[in-house]
Amino acid sequence: METNYFAQLNGVNVNGHTEKKNGLTYLSWAWAWGEIKKAFPDATYTIYENANGWFYHTDGKTCWVKTGVTVNGVEHIEYLPVMDYKNKSIPADQVTSFDVNKAIQRSLTKACARHGLGLYIYAGEDLPEEEAANRPEIACHDCGEVIEDTTKRDGSRWAAEQIAAYAQHRFGRVLCPSCQKKAFKAEKEAQE
Ligand SMILES: [Zn+2]
Numbered sequence: 808m809e810t811n812y813f814a815q816l817n818g819v820n821v822n823g824h825t826e827k828k829n830g831l832t833y834l835s836w837a838w839a840w841g842e843i844k845k846a847f848p849d850a851t852y853t854i855y856e857n858a859n860g861w862f863y864h865t866d867g868k869t870c871w872v873k874t875g876v877t878v879n880g881v882e883h884i885e886y887l888p889v890m891d892y893k894n895k896s897i898p899a900d901q902v903t904s905f906d907v908n909k910a911i912q913r914s915l916t917k918a919c920a921r922h923g924l925g926l927y928i929y930a931g932e933d934l935p936e937e938e939a940a941n942r943p944e945i946a947c948h949d950c951g952e953v954i955e956d957t958t959k960r961d962g963s964r965w966a967a968e969q970i971a972a973y974a975q976h977r978f979g980r981v982l983c984p985s986c987q988k989k990a991f992k993a994e995k996e997a998q999e
Contacts, residue, residue: 811946812846812847812878812879812922812923813922813923813943813945813968813971813981814923814945814946814948814971814975814980814981815846815923816842816843816846816919816922816923816924817923817926818923818975819842819846819924819925821834821839821924821925821928824839824925825925825928832928833913833928834916834919834924834925835916836912836913836915839915839916839919839924839925840919842924843876843919843922843924847878847879850876850877850878850879851876852874852875852876852877852915852918853874853875853877853882854872854873854874854911854915855872855873855874855875855884862907862911863889863902863907865899865902866899867899868898868899869888869889869897869898869899870888870889870896870897870899870902870907870910871886871887871888871889871910872887872889872907872910872911872914873885873886873914874887874911874914874915874918875918876918876921876922878922879943881943883918883921884918885914885915885917885918885921886914887910887913887914887917889902889906889907889910890906890910891906917929921968923968923971923972926968926969926971926972927972927973927976929972945967945968945971945981946981947982947983947986948980948981948982948986949980949982949983949986949989949990950983950985950986953967954967954970954971954981954983954984955967956970957970957984970983970984970987973987974986974987974990978990
């Protein structure tokens with residue numbers, strides 16, 4: 808089933824392939840891409856150039872990169888600002904090719920995460936909403952229902968990918984919110 812590729816990549820243990828910088832966790836791009844290609848040899852990635860053929864885009868004030876990763880015929884596109892080591896946008900006139908290259912790698916790794924690989928690393932970050940057509944359906948492991956985006960109690964959006972990533976990390980399998988509740992209850996009962 809097409810929906811299972813997300814669970815497959817989401818189930819890959821990325822521990823030991825991350826690095827922490829300024830409180831944020833990053834996955835190594837070289838390693839992430841290696842894992843994707845191992846599972847899906849026909850996967851491709853794209854670095855989108857601007858009209859001048861540069862690897863970054865700018866409005867004259869700040870810069871950003873646009874990358875895409877295609878797995879199983881589904882492309883996830885990621886935009887990322889070119890930032891300094893404090894994760895602040897670098898003014899356009901101070902951006903170096905080194906900064907751009909780093910942003911491209913981070914952006915590509917994040918696009919891989921949208922396919923499931925190491926997604927839980929980004930669980931604390933807001934993933935911008937994508938067009939519905941661009942998102943594969945994710946099925947719950949236990950009940951088989953397609954997982955929908957939900958709204959958390961504080962009003963913020965909890966995307967289906969994030970729900971799945973959380974469950975994978977917490978329960979070892981992709982679960983919809985109601986099956987997560989059941990799994991949590993079962994855990995508690997087992998402890999009593
Ligand atoms: Zn379920």
